[in-house]
Amino acid sequence: MVTEQFERILHQVEKPVRYMGNEYNMVEKDKDEVLIRFAFAFPDVYEVGMSHLGIKILYHKINEREDSYCERVFSPWTDMEQKMREFNMPLFALETKDPIKQFDMVGFTLQYEMTYTNVINMLDLAQIPLIAKERSENDPLILAGGPCAFNPEPLADFLDLVVLGDGEEVIDELLDAYKLNKQKKGGRDEFLKAASRIPGIYVPKFYEVDYRDDGTINSITSISDDIPRTITKRLVADLDKAYYPEKMIVPYMDIVHDRIALEIFRGCGRGCRFCQAGIVYRPVRERSADTLLKSARKLIESTGYEDLSLVSLSSSDYSEFDKLLPDLSKMLKSSGISLSLPSMRIDSFADEFKDDIHALKKSGITLAPEAGSQRLRDVINKGVQGQDLYDSVKRALVMGIDSFKLYFMIGLPTEEQSDIIGIGNMVREVKYSRNSLDKNIKTANPRITVSVASFVPKAFTPFQWVAQDSAEQLKAKIALLTTGLRIKGVFFNWHDPSLSFIEAVLARGDRRLGKLLKRAWENGCRFDGWSEHFKPNVWLNSFAEVGVDPHFYANRTRSEHEIFPWDHIDVGVSKDFLLSEYRKALSGVTTPDCRTSCSACGIQNITKGVC
Amino acid sequence: MRLIAKHSKEDRIKYISHLDMMRTFQRAIRRAALPVAFTQGFSPHPKIAFASALPVGLTSEGEYLDIIMESDIEPEEFDARLNFASPSGIKIMQSAKIDPKHPSLMSVIERASYRIFMPVFVEEFAERTEAFLNQPYVLVTKEKSDTMQYVNIRPLIHWVKLNSSDVSEQTLDVMLNSGSKSNLKPQIFADALLDFLKVDRKFFNHKIHRLDMFLVRNEKLVTPLDLVEFISI
Numbered sequence: 041m042v043t044e045q046f047e048r049i050l051h052q053v054e055k056p057v058r059y060m061g062n063e064y065n066m067v068e069k070d071k072d073e074v075l076i077r078f079a080f081a082f083p084d085v086y087e088v089g090m091s092h093l094g095i096k097i098l099y100h101k102i103n104e105r106e107d108s109y110c111e112r113v114f115s116p117w118t119d120m121e122q123k124m125r126e127f128n129m130p131l132f133a134l135e136t137k138d139p140i141k142q143f144d145m146v147g148f149t150l151q152y153e154m155t156y157t158n159v160i161n162m163l164d165l166a167q168i169p170l171i172a173k174e175r176s177e178n179d180p181l182i183l184a185g186g187p188c189a190f191n192p193e194p195l196a197d198f199l200d201l202v203v204l205g206d207g208e209e210v211i212d213e214l215l216d217a218y219k220l221n222k223q224k225k226g227g228r229d230e231f232l233k234a235a236s237r238i239p240g241i242y243v244p245k246f247y248e249v250d251y252r253d254d255g256t257i258n259s260i261t262s263i264s265d266d267i268p269r270t271i272t273k274r275l276v277a278d279l280d281k282a283y284y285p286e287k288m289i290v291p292y293m294d295i296v297h298d299r300i301a302l303e304i305f306r307g308c309g310r311g312c313r314f315c316q317a318g319i320v321y322r323p324v325r326e327r328s329a330d331t332l333l334k335s336a337r338k339l340i341e342s343t344g345y346e347d348l349s350l351v352s353l354s355s356s357d358y359s360e361f362d363k364l365l366p367d368l369s370k371m372l373k374s375s376g377i378s379l380s381l382p383s384m385r386i387d388s389f390a391d392e393f394k395d396d397i398h399a400l401k402k403s404g405i406t407l408a409p410e411a412g413s414q415r416l417r418d419v420i421n422k423g424v425q426g427q428d429l430y431d432s433v434k435r436a437l438v439m440g441i442d443s444f445k446l447y448f449m450i451g452l453p454t455e456e457q458s459d460i461i462g463i464g465n466m467v468r469e470v471k472y473s474r475n476s477l478d479k480n481i482k483t484a485n486p487r488i489t490v491s492v493a494s495f496v497p498k499a500f501t502p503f504q505w506v507a508q509d510s511a512e513q514l515k516a517k518i519a520l521l522t523t524g525l526r527i528k529g530v531f532f533n534w535h536d537p538s539l540s541f542i543e544a545v546l547a548r549g550d551r552r553l554g555k556l557l558k559r560a561w562e563n564g565c566r567f568d569g570w571s572e573h574f575k576p577n578v579w580l581n582s583f584a585e586v587g588v589d590p591h592f593y594a595n596r597t598r599s600e601h602e603i604f605p606w607d608h609i610d611v612g613v614s615k616d617f618l619l620s621e622y623r624k625a626l627s628g629v630t631t632p633d634c635r636t637s638c639s640a641c642g643i644q645n646i647t648k649g650v651c
Numbered sequence: 652m653r654l655i656a657k658h659s660k661e662d663r664i665k666y667i668s669h670l671d672m673m674r675t676f677q678r679a680i681r682r683a684a685l686p687v688a689f690t691q692g693f694s695p696h697p698k699i700a701f702a703s704a705l706p707v708g709l710t711s712e713g714e715y716l717d718i719i720m721e722s723d724i725e726p727e728e729f730d731a732r733l734n735f736a737s738p739s740g741i742k743i744m745q746s747a748k749i750d751p752k753h754p755s756l757m758s759v760i761e762r763a764s765y766r767i768f769m770p771v772f773v774e775e776f777a778e779r780t781e782a783f784l785n786q787p788y789v790l791v792t793k794e795k796s797d798t799m800q801y802v803n804i805r806p807l808i809h810w811v812k813l814n815s816s817d818v819s820e821q822t823l824d825v826m827l828n829s830g831s832k833s834n835l836k837p838q839i840f841a842d843a844l845l846d847f848l849k850v851d852r853k854f855f856n857h858k859i860h861r862l863d864m865f866l867v868r869n870e871k872l873v874t875p876l877d878l879v880e881f882i883s884i
Contacts, residue, residue, distance in 0.1 A: 051708060051857060056666040064678070064738040290678055290738075292664070292671045344678030344736070346694065375681070376695045 046137065049123045057293045058086035059120065061134030064290040065342065067103040067110070071136055075219055076108040077143040079133050079180070083150070083158035084569070086114045090289070091297035093351055094149055094186065098207050100285035108215055111135035113146070115158045116165065118567065124165055131166035140166045143180045144218065147203075150188035153546035154539065154569035156195060159184075160561040163198065170558065172200050172245060177228055181218075190273070190320050191499040191606040194546050196244035197554035200228075201235055203242075204609060205273030206306070208283050210240045236267050240274030243267075247608060249551055255592055257550065257603040272610040272646060279306055279325035286338040290345065299347035299380065300339045302332055304364070308353035309634040311641075312410075313421045313625050314449065316498040317353055319618070320611045322643045323651040324357075324635060329364040336368060340375055348372060349380040357635075404443025404487075405436050411452055412462030418628045419454050421621075426466060433473050433486070442484035444470065450517045451495040451509035451540075453625060460517050463492075464524025471527055489531045492521060494540035498547045499606045500613065502621035505598040508544040510591075511537045538576040542568070544594035550605035556588045614642030652720040654729060655702075655756060655875050656746035660711045664740035669704040675738065676716065682736035685729060686722040702756035702875060703763065703829060703864055706836060712744070713763070713863035715875045717756045747879040756875055762809065762865040763829035765837040768858035769821040773848050776821055777813050783847045784811055791843050804843065807835040829864060837861075 050056040071077065080099055082089030089095060095112065102110035111133035116124060124131070130139035140146050146166070148159050160170060163182065169175045172182065184192055185203035192202045203210055217238060221231040236243040246267045250258040262269055276282045288300065305326040308318045327335075336348060352358065372379055380403065409429055411417045417424060433444065448463050467490055474483045494514045497503045509517075514537035525532040546553065560582040567573035583590050598604075600619060607615070617640065624631060631639050634651070644651060660672070667675065680687050680697045689695035702715035726746040733743050773779065783789070789805040809826040827835040837859045845852050865872045 047858075050666060056708075057668070057671065060664065060666050062663045062738065062740055064675075064682075292667045292675055292738075294671070294674075341682065344681035346677070346681070346696075376689060378694055 045127055045129065049120070049127060049129065053120045053123060054117065055086075055293060057291075058114065058117065059134070060292075061112075061137070063292060064344075065287045066135060066289055067099070068135065069103070069109045071109055071138070074107055074109040075222065076105075076145070076215055077138075078102055078108055078110045078215075079113050079140040079143045079146045080110055081113045081140070081146050081148045081159075081162060083115050083148055083155040083162060084152075084567075085117050087291075087293060087295040089114045090291050090295045092149065092151065093301050093303060094207065096285055096288050096301060097283065097303075098147075098211060099289070100287060101208050101283050102211060102215070104283075105212070105215065107219060109135075111138075111140075111143075113140055113162070115155075115162055115567070118573070121161070121165065121566075131162055141168050141180065144222075145181045145183055147183040147185065148199075149186040150184050150192070150195070151186050152569055153188055153194075153543045154574075156546060156557055157561045157565045157568055159195060160198060160557060161566045164561075171197050173197075175200070175228070181228070181231070187317060187320060188547075190316075190609060190611055191548070192242070192244065193551050193605040194549035194553035194557060196551045197558075199244055201232060201241055201243045203274075204240045204271055204611075206276045209274040209276045210238065213238050214241065233266075239272055242271040242609065244551075249605070251552075255589075257605060257607075260603065260605075260608045262608075270608050270610045273320070273612060275323075275612075275646060276306070276325065277647065277650070280328045280331050282327075284327070284331075284335050286335070287342045288339060290343050297349065298345075299349050300336070300343055300345045301349060301351045302336055302339070303327065303351045304332060304355060304358045305352045308357070309636075310354060310357070310423060311421050311621070311631050311634060311639070313419070313502040313621055314410075314452070314495060314498075316501050319500050319613050319641075321353065322611075322613055322634075322641065323647055326359060329360040329367070332364055333367055333371065336371060340371070340377060345377070347378050347380060404445060405432075405441055406445040406447065407432065408447040409466060410447065410449050411455075411459060412448065412464070412466055413459045415628060416452055416455060416459045416462075418630050419625050420449075420452055421625065421630050423630060423633065426469075429466070430469055430473050433470050434477055437474050437477070437483040437486060438481055440484075443487045443489075445489045445491060446470065448490065448492045449495045450492055450521070451514050453495075453503060453506045454628075455509075457520070460520050461524060463490075463521060464527075467525060467530055468527060471530060485529060487529060487531075489533070490525055492518065492532070492534040494535055494537045496540050496544045496547055499604065500611050500618070502618045502625055504548065504604065504618065505600065505602075505622055507597040508541065508594045510595055511541050514540070536571065536574065536576075539568070539571075539574055541590070541594055542576070542579050545590045546593075548605070549593055552588060553593075555586045556582060559586050610646075612641075612643035612646040614645075617641045652723050653749050653751040653753075654718045654720060654724075654726060654746045655749050655878070656716045656718060656729070656733070657744045657874075657876055658714050658716060659742045659744060660705060660709075660714055661740040661742070662710050664738065665708055665710045668707050669701070672705075673699070673701070675741070679733060679736045679738070679741070683732040685732055686720055686724055688719040688721045700755060700757060703760050705861060706838060708857050709765075709837070709859045709861060711861035713861050713874075715756055715864065718746075719751070745876060747876055749879060753878070756866075758831060759866045760830040760864050760875075761828065761832065761867055762826055762872065763837075764824060764826045764862040764865070766814075766822050766824050766860040766862055767837065767841050767844075768860075769823075769850070770845075770858070771850055772818050773821060773850060776848075779848055780811060780813060780823065780844070783844055784808070786847075789843055791839055804835055804839065807833060808840065824862065826865075830866075 080095055099110050102108050113133045132139050163170050168179055181200045183201050184199050185207050189202050217234050232243045235241045246263050249260050252258045307321040307324040309324045312318055410422045497506050518534050560579055563578045563582050565578055677697050687697040698719035700717045705711050729746050730743045788803045790801045791804055793800045793802045807828040812824045814822045838857055863874055
């Protein structure tokens with residue numbers, strides 16, 4: 041409900057469109073006609089959240105149901121938060137402007153660890169009790185999903201239930217169970233019991249964690265025999281037949297990815313050892329070129345967007361590229377729509393697409409060699425040769441593309457000084473690569489941006505056992521790089537190692553971090569992923585105040601036998617496989633792409649033998 | 652072929668900026684598959700222009716869009732198709748063909764009329780508003796680089812008309828200079844009036860509604876749609 045007060049507040053904040061709703065293709069329903077009111081919550085600001093593919097799929101999927109109304113809620117920016125607190129205005133959903141505390145369910149998507157304080161802040165702004173156990177029958181159920189939900193333990197205190205895996209696969213079962221329970225006049229706990237029996241649904245409070253004296257975990261047990269001991273993720277087996285929205289909300293304001301998103305496949309078979317998405321989204325599942333062309337046609341008509349992008353973890357690995365691209369680019373050209381291709385892999389950047397990739401001339405090419413030496417690239421299983429990189433750059437230069445972004449990581453396992461120096465050498469090689477080209481071919485002097493991130497070991501990766509470099513070590517490596525990258529025409533930027541440190545703590549955290557998160561939030565932390573809001577010292581003080589040692593989580597090498605906080609969660613890929621990958625990494629042995637040769641990662645236990 | 656289209660911007664979308672409004676129309680035009688002419692080049696855009704930017708937070712029933720068409724279309728069909736493809740909160744009220752050689756609407760608009768909603772009930776509203784207008788000067792401050800300047804806005808105010816004045820809602824209509832030659836933002840006028848009336852501005856939502864815009868033709872004020880009658884196509 042829009043009130044005078046709401047109007048007054050909107051006049052006083054930056055970008056009021058963030059809170060306005062009413063975009064084209066927004067779903068409008070009579071809220072009194074539905075049984076279930078669901079708020080899809082994204083713990084970041086509107087323009088980030090609206091760019092996310094999951095919300096586009098689940099929003100329309102839930103709204104296909106006549107008994108449910110899915111609305112959206114984002115993290116209010118700090119100026120809005122201040123006004124909401126000043127006027128005691130509860131957090132509301134964009135569609136009806138009703139407070140989300142009146143809803144049946146609030147589902148957060150966890151895309152990034154540094155949004156966790158925003159989750160707590162949104163609950164507080166919504167005037168919903170923060171701790172799951174303190175919520176009553178009238179409070180909404182607080183859900184979480186998304187990639188970080190595979191280790192939801194740091195947020196376990198705050199969540200009623202967690203959805204593991206592909207949301208579109210399980211959401212209907214969950215809503216049906218909720219509806220049934222509501223019709224039977226069942227209570228909150230009865231529903232949670234019923235939900236915990238749905239495969240892929242994890243109810244944290246039904247599990248107990250026991251710790252050893254050294255702080256590691258002794259056991260994780262379910263509190264009763266009717267609660268499953270492990271929870272297995274859900275996955276859409278046939279993505280080609282899976283739901284894909286025919287409409288997408290078209291925001292008024294400029295959002296981060298303001299275009300049609302066409303998901304071409306899910307999962308990735310490359311097996312880069314640092315990459316959590318590459319493990320938790322296995323196996324690779326594609327949509328057929330025919331299905332994608334139909335989707336594209338409908339989305340072009342229903343949105344009016346001027347851009348379309350292909351979305352996946354590694355778009356150039358799509359097996360029907362040759363079939364899709366000619367027809368898609370013909371369709372786009374006739375409608376005056378441009379195509380953007382993210383995540384272009386350097387080793388498959390092919391000449392035959394050059395006519396279709398005009399956009400690259402404007403946006404440039406992003407290449408991610410990740411490490412500065414072949415030895416280290418083999419350790420992380422980044423199946424890319426240096427020469428491939430230089431060849432792609434030369435091809436791109438000949439095509440008239442002159443802007444390149446190069447992504448590297450520092451702090452990778454087994455990294456030595458020579459690997460860091462190797463980054464500078466690679467960048468120099470790229471910068472001067474046109475010198476080896478035929479002098480008659482006109483090429484521009486390439487402009488290069490080098491982005492360096494600090495490696496963050498994540499749960500469910502072969503590197504889940506390793507210690508992160510200390511922030512001091514990482515800073516020293518950045519200093520070394522700064523010297524090595526003092527090259528004219530090369531712009532160097534890096535991620536703040538103190539941010540990567542907190543991210544590493546949360547990525548492999550356990551339930552004991554709940555009180556830390558609450559304290560950090562109480563001490564003013566929010567929007568930690570935004571450099572202007574990240575307060576490293578407040579985080580460090582919060583650790584001290586609650587008596588949690590962050591180094592235990594970030595900078596400790598785990599023994600091969602350690603029980604991890606996420607061991608009761610089964611993503612399909614086995615811990616044994618991850619361990620064997622870890623050992624292979626340490627001896628520099630690579631593993632082929634699983635679409636070339638199966639390495640028996642364990643996912644077939646879920647897919648019943650099909651990949 | 653060139654069309655001008657009169658449209659509204661309603662309450663629920665009043666916070667959209669001028670730039671976002673432009674993008675919104677570009678996308679609505681694509682959805683409606685209207686034969687609008689596109690710019691050449693890498694990312695083609697429909698050839699459309701607004702007659703005047705509406706400040707963020709204001710509603711309107713008198714906005715105008717200037718559109719170059721690729722091929723002929725009847726204005727009625729244009730209205731129907733664009734309305735179907737527009738977000739709720741934008742309504743195309745009427746469009747008409749205009750001489751393609753006529754200068755852009757943006758360059759000829761000279762005035763605009765607004766309705767201003769008073770935030771609180773003002774006693775002796777009519778008398779005090781008249782006193783406001785009877786001042787020889789209405790000075791407002793204007794920030795210019797480092798210095799503050801005083802500007803007399805009185806000559807930019809053409810008339811003020813009081814509407815119903817019951818306790819529930821007091822409104823007044825006003826005609827102000829608008830356009831590229833001389834422009835007075837209605838918020839500045841409203842702030843000056845409220846200060847004069849000693850109304851605390853912190854209660855003011857800037858609830859202002861644009862009624863229409865005007866240009867001068869044969870020494871008479873006409874709306875852009877009236878132009879159609881003056882120019883034979």
